Amino acid sequence: MRRLTLLIAAALAAIVLTACGNDGSNGSTSTGAADHNAADVTFAQNMIPHHRQAIDMADLAETRASHPEVKTLARQIRAAQAPEIATMVGWLNAWKQPTVPPGGDSGSGHGMGDHGSTTMMPGGTMTGMMPGGPMAGMMSDDDMARLKMGTGPAFDKMFLTMMIAHHRGAITMAKTETRDGLYTPAKRLAENIQNTQNTQITTMQTLLTKV
Numbered sequence: 001m002r003r004l005t006l007l008i009a010a011a012l013a014a015i016v017l018t019a020c021g022n023d024g025s026n027g028s029t030s031t032g033a034a035d036h037n038a039a040d041v042t043f044a045q046n047m048i049p050h051h052r053q054a055i056d057m058a059d060l061a062e063t064r065a066s067h068p069e070v071k072t073l074a075r076q077i078r079a080a081q082a083p084e085i086a087t088m089v090g091w092l093n094a095w096k097q098p099t100v101p102p103g104g105d106s107g108s109g110h111g112m113g114d115h116g117s118t119t120m121m122p123g124g125t126m127t128g129m130m131p132g133g134p135m136a137g138m139m140s141d142d143d144m145a146r147l148k149m150g151t152g153p154a155f156d157k158m159f160l161t162m163m164i165a166h167h168r169g170a171i172t173m174a175k176t177e178t179r180d181g182l183y184t185p186a187k188r189l190a191e192n193i194q195n196t197q198n199t200q201i202t203t204m205q206t207l208l209t210k211v
Helices: 003-022 038-064 067-094 142-149 152-180 184-208
Strands: 117-121 126-130
Touching: 038 067, 038 142, 038 152, 038 184, 067 152, 067 184, 142 152, 152 184
Parallel strands: none
Antiparallel strands: 117 126
């Protein structure tokens, strides 16, 4: 009888341990809504308008640039960033989050007005401000207007200088996502942005010596 009592007690203890192990507090991988965090949302919301402006700049190069390598680079920028925009919009929709950053707009420099400005830094780099806070590398309305007015070699030089600053801003944002994000696909995209745009910066710096 005593042996039976001990067996029953052991069985009950095993059941209790199993239940405790399945209560979700053991550090297991999260799923569903917990697979991303605020840094992932911010990354996508900010990178979408950042990419859109880069595409607007690249579109201008198609008809205004004079150097064929500048036109080729612009096409490469569009080809890389347009699908990334679609991917990030898909994430935000799945997370039921707006695709526009809080206090910002969906634009590509449009509608920034007095809220948007860039500061020329040593070495010809620029830092930009967007409504609601900084978004490194974004061009203001005035910057975009000057770029639209440019043609030939003058356009090439302006485009390359602005796009280098723009890429550096995107790399800064991507580094933040790599450090603070949770969503694995977003972190991978951030790493890809860093690799691709660092390579393109090197190309643009070389092109600046040719135009």
